[in-house]
Amino acid sequence: MSTHDIQSSELWEVSRRLINFDTVSAHSNLEAVEYLEDYLKEIGFTVKVIADDVDGVKKASVLAWFGPSQPGGLMISGHIDVVPFEGQPGWKTDPLVMETDGKRIYGRGTADMKIFIAQALVAAKQVVQQHQDFKRPLLFVFTYDEEVAGQGSGRLIKMLPQFFEETFPMPEMALIGEPTDFEIYSAHKGYATFDLVVRGIGGHSSVPKKGMNAIEKMGDVIRIITEIDRELEQRITPENTQLFPECPPSAFNFGIIGGGLAANMIADTCRLKMSLRVSPGDTSEEILGTMKDRIEREVTRKMREFSPECAVTIENLHATPPMKSPQQSPLSALLSRVFNKPVEHGAPYGTDAGNFQHIGINSYVCGPGALEQAHQPNESIPVEHFLSGQEKVEQIIADWCVQD
Ligand SMILES: [Zn+2]
Structure with missing residues (x-):
């Protein structure tokens, strides 16, 4: 695929927009939240933005769902915030401008973890366009302040049980697309x-x-x-x-x-x-x-x-908190099949999954890009991960939410 072909896809456009928002944890993420809200409403999701104020900075999480209001749904989650780049030596490009040299895609948040969020959005759009009749629901949860010891999801889970009781049933399992090189982790510290x-x-x-x-x-x-x-x-x-x-x-x-x-x-x-x-x-x-x-x-x-x-x-x-989900479960089996990988080890870092599992949602961590790239100057993911990730998430959503 040529650089031009990569750059003319919808995935490129959504990723580019997300990376262009300066969502460094200390800053407001409201512009990015508004973009996510608009995109999700456009493709038929019901959206709830949970506003917060962290030391005078306005931030929000996004909850968005599609499909029948019943238990057994799939949750897909990612954090909107990124680590700082200001004063970080070694950047060869503008961290907020996504670029590619045909082999890798560069920019702050490419690996950790805005491209995964973009893949999930475009994948959902594709599946929804083909199958309006979801058998099981899909819930997106996009958080802030993950990079500040998971403080955003820590605050969110205080209101989630009530949300699951009053508005939308608690999903059965969750996928968190942190950069794992598409390894599947069922646990972390x-x-x-x-x-x-x-x-x-x-x-x-x-x-x-x-x-x-x-x-x-x-x-x-x-x-x-x-x-x-x-x-x-x-x-x-x-x-x-x-x-x-x-x-x-x-x-x-x-x-x-x-x-x-x-x-x-x-x-x-x-x-x-x-x-x-x-x-x-x-x-x-x-x-x-x-x-x-x-x-x-x-x-x-x-x-x-x-x-x-x-x-x-x-x-x-x-x-x-730590996270430990069953190594054998319907979602671990599905991920194993889609990525052709076993579910054996724990992730070497913490994620929002610890908070989600704390309230009873068994979670798995698997996504494009590698941990070694996260938080580094010239953060990047390989073009293959960029292209294949969307297709993998489409398979996961279709398998969980559409097929019998
Ligand atoms: Zn992350």
């Missing part, structure tokens, strides 16, 4: 990010006992977390070993640390930015609860005896 902040008492380094050194106390905190990490390794299950061969247990990561003002001053604060990957079977609430209790018992109590102003706090906590 949960993810939590947070800051640990130790507040001590500053002073002159010549009399260390007059202060409470926050960096020194952070050393104790790190030792406690390292102990918990070792205990988490004792919990490894055979299932998690199969799903996540490279790292089966839940695990902490120390990301950034900073504190103190000068070499000759007692450090009064120390901040540690860190994350936790949570394996299926564990919860971040439980692990972080254990961590908090032990820090309180072994560190904070003694600090407070020195001065009531001393404290260790958790700040900026964002968490999404």
Whole structure:
């Protein structure tokens, strides 16, 4: 197929428009939402836009459905937001302008994950044009702030049960088209990010006992977390070993640390930015609860005896749950057939699927482009993925929603 042929398709036009909207997570996504709403209404879907305000920035999720109002439907989901590109070195093209060299298609969000959304839209249009009589419904869910620890879907699932009760029955299963190179993942770990902040008492380094050194106390905190990490390794299950061969247990990561003002001053604060990957079977609430209790018992109590102003706090906590769907299910079988791949492993990253499965929708992650491309400069997907993805989604929708 020539570059001209690729660029004259409807899929190109929808993808190009979506990539052109600056939907970096910190910005409003309302223009893109309006475009999605118009497109979906045009092809016969009922659309509900769920507006939100995140720290003064207007954002929205899109729910859109077609077919009979009955259970057993298929949900297809993707996030509208993208990671930032401003100040990211290495871009050879304008990140908001989709381009192709005939081999790959470039632009922010090509892999993660606007082209999948475009494929799903155009695929739905094709199937709806051929079969008005859906036997089972199709529900699209497009979210914001996935790239901010899944905060958008985390907020959406608080109102979804009511929506499923009053407006549209809960779908049976969900496909989330994150970039997997068309591998099919039935599970992924949960993810939590947070800051640990130790507040001590500053002073002159010549009399260390007059202060409470926050960096020194952070050393104790790190030792406690390292102990918990070792205990988490004792919990490894055979299932998690199969799903996540490279790292089966839940695990902490120390990301950034900073504190103190000068070499000759007692450090009064120390901040540690860190994350936790949570394996299926564990919860971040439980692990972080254990961590908090032990820090309180072994560190904070003694600090407070020195001065009531001393404290260790958790700040900026964002968490999404792990996801584990059955490896054998009607949707996993269908995906396996369409993509000619087994369903064996967990995804090496978190997605909105953790939140969806949390409210009872078994979800699978499979989409065009590779993880290695996501979040990178010159983000791209191969042209074959661009072209074949739409056809695959058409097969999935037709098989689930149209055929007996
Ligand atoms: Zn993504």
